[in-house]
Amino acid sequence: MVMRRYVVFVVALLVWGAFFYVMDKSIMQAQGLPVGADLMPR
Amino acid sequence: MKTWHLVSLFAALLSVLLPDLAAASADAVATTLEAAPKPSRLDYPVIAGISGRTLAWSMAQMHLFLAAFVLAVPLFAIATEFMSVVTGDDRFDNMAREFMKITMAAYSLTALVGGGLLLVLLVFYPHLMGYMIKVFRGQVLIYALLFGLESITLYIYFYSWDALRRGNRKYYHMSIGLVLNTVGLTLMFVANAWVSFMMSPTGIAPDGAITGTVWEATRNPLWNPLNLHRFLANIAYGGAIVGGYAAYMFLAEKDPAKKAHYDWMGYTSNFIAILGFIPLPFAGYWLMAEIYAYSQQMGITAMGGILAWLFIIQAVLIGTIMLAANYYLWSGLMRTDRGARYAKYVKYIAVVIVGGFLVWVTPHTLILTTAEIQNLGGTSHKILGPLGIMPAKNTAVNLMLVFTFLSFQMFYRSSRIPVVPWAKSANMVVVALYVVGIANIVAAGIYGYITPTVYKVGASVPQVMTTLSIIIGSVIIDVFMLRGAKSEKVHWGRMTERSQYALFVLPVAFTWLMGLMGYIRSSLRTNWHVYTVMKDNSPENYIPALGDAGNTITGITLAFMAVMVFVFWLSRLGQTKQADPGPDNSGATS
Known part of the structure; x- marks a missing residue:
């Protein structure tokens, strides 16, 4: 059971990470600020 | 809710909104193409050495404090009343009524100070007021009409509380509350149009000649950012003031049941204050971005010039609010x-x-x-x-x-x-x-x-x-x-007296902060009444020095706090009943 909790935690970290990455990128692009994969200006 | 309840609610809303919308849309372009007045220094009256600017500033700020409070409280009073309907818990209803009771005590003062402000502006800045009335024409009358409607609905909403408390009647009562809040918000939006027009005028020629409609002047670039910022700030401010009242009553009461009630009221008020406060920096950020977009010079005056240092004081005050609110929440952990x-x-x-x-x-x-x-x-x-x-x-x-x-x-x-x-x-x-x-x-x-x-x-x-x-x-x-x-079980009332002082810190810091930011916003016009259109040629047409401004803002804050203590005292006085001395000790003489 304890193991399952940590698996959930790791999966949640990845999912939230992807969520925020997509959110950041779309917000920057919506402002007319194109960003690369590393969020640095091209 | 039955269909006809919704219909009556919708009709009530329409009756409030239609006149304003009709007037705004049907307003024809003004026929006069007269430039904005150019008053000379002699056109500004000097009366008994009184500083017209400081007087107008103090009255406007005091009016804004009171207005922000009396406009915000009905907003969360109706939300609390709605909670009582949803949950069936009368405690919410009693609290909403108590919120309104404090508002009633402050309402007449708001009108009094507003009337005083109008007189001060007419006496000390007659040309500006004449020009503003020309720009906004019929909207000024609509404002007066709305103010009358606000008074009527406010009194009906409060005094019909017990008469319309149960069953279907409750929905009538909430409809009145909805009308009250719609009128209140419209009033604020109209007043915001006037001050934002002075910062970012539209609907006029560069020399100030009126070329557009009232709606064009109203919908200037800073109107909506200001509307949002003030709406959120009013919620936070109203919550903080009512929290101060709850703390005052918590400390004053000896009865554990009443202490529990005021503890719960203090917690709810703090929640409302923080709820309004959390999105506030973002609304402020939008307002400042729009100021920069409208005029970079205005933006730089705010954040890169003389006024920039005040944002450090702003940070101190916001930090104080955060610390006080968090301290109160941490203290609240002992309730469970x-x-x-x-x-x-x-x-x-x-x-x-x-x-x-x-x-x-x-x-x-x-x-x-x-x-x-x-x-x-x-x-x-x-x-x-x-x-x-x-x-x-x-x-x-x-x-x-x-x-x-x-x-x-x-x-x-x-x-x-x-x-x-x-x-x-x-x-x-x-x-x-x-x-x-x-x-x-x-x-x-x-x-x-x-x-x-x-x-x-x-x-x-x-x-x-x-x-x-x-x-x-x-x-x-x-x-x-x-x-x-x-x-x-939540043991309401199981709070330290010390924690209540955090609830006192909130309204003081909020009031000070609003005074400070009001000074910044108004100072952005520098030596213009209406930015780049109508020059201020009065002897005091400069940005007040930081020290002088600090003293004035602090003075206004202290005066407002004195008014609030008076209002709290009045509310408590209204609840105090003299003990019946009985027939033997009536003091009557034969």
Whole structure:
């Protein structure tokens, strides 16, 4: 059971990470600020 | 709710909105193409050596404090009343009525000060007032009409409370409340149009000749940012003032049942204040971005010139609000038996709040003597200097908001034990949301240091959205996770007296802050009545020195606090009943 909790935690970290990455990128692009994969200006 | 309840509600709303909408849309273009007046110094009356500007400033600020309070309280009174209908708990209804009782005591003072302000403006700035009335024409009359309607609906809403308390009648009562709030908000939007027109005029020619409709003058670039900012600020302010009242009553009452009631009222008020406060920095950010977009010079005057230092004082006051609100929430953990298990996290939250506060108050450059500059190697400190720029401030404020929300969440959870089997996994999802969200806020802040300014400013938006995502995501998960949760008893009234002083700090800091920011907003027009259109040629057509402004703002704040103490005292006096002395001790003489 304890193991399952940590698996959930790791999966949640990845999912939230992807969520925020997509959110950041779309917000920057919506402002007319194109960003690369590393969020640095091209 | 029956259909005809909805119809009556809709009809009530229409009756309020239609006249304004019709007048705004049907307004023909003015026929006069007369330029804005150019008053000379002699056109500004000097009366008994009184500073017209300081008097108008004080009256306007005092009116705004009172108006913000009396407009905001009915908003959350109706929300609280709605809660009583949804939950069937009369305590909500009683609290909503008590909210309104304080408003009633302050309402006549609001009108009195508003009338005084109008007279002061007409006496000391007759040309400006004449021009403004020409620009806004019939809208000025609509404002007066709305004010009358506000008074009528306010009195009906309050005095019909017990007559329309149960069953279907409750919906009539809430409809009256809805009309009251619609009128109140419309009043605020109209007044905002006038002040925002003075900053970013539209619907006129460059010389001030009126070429557009009232609607064009109303819908100027700064109108909506100001509307949003003031709407949120009023909610936060109203909550803080009512929290102060609850603390006053908590300290004054001896009866444990009444103490419990005022403790609950204080908690709810603090919740409302923080609810309005959390999105406020973002609304302020939008307002400032629009100011920059409208006039870079105006933006630089605000944040890069003489007024920039005031944003450090703003940071001190906001930091004070954050610390006081969090302290109150931490104290509240003792209301539940399970609260102690969360106490160990308080110190970590305190570190973030205090750390964020220190980052926010760190200036980029310092006012130094030549010798000090030589010793320091420049006007900016090598290590602390980088904390003075916006990426650091944005990161600090977002983290402070996230951790303030965490304090709320801890108290909320302390009285609920989840029963769903997946609660621990859901908790892990929430923890992961906090971890990734905080990392994202910090990363966006660091990103601001290594990119050009345009990216730096752009990166603040993801920070804001991250903060909101953490809050909204946590609330959604908590709602599902705590569905059907086992409730622990909350011992309302089990609070230290010391914690109540935190509730006093909030209204004082909010009032001071609003006075300070009002001075900044108004000063942005520099030596113009209407920016770039109508010049201020009065003897006091300069931005007041910071020290003088500080004294004036502090004076107004103290005066307002004195008014509020009077209002609280009046409310308590209304509840006090003289004991019946009985027939033998009646004091009657034969």
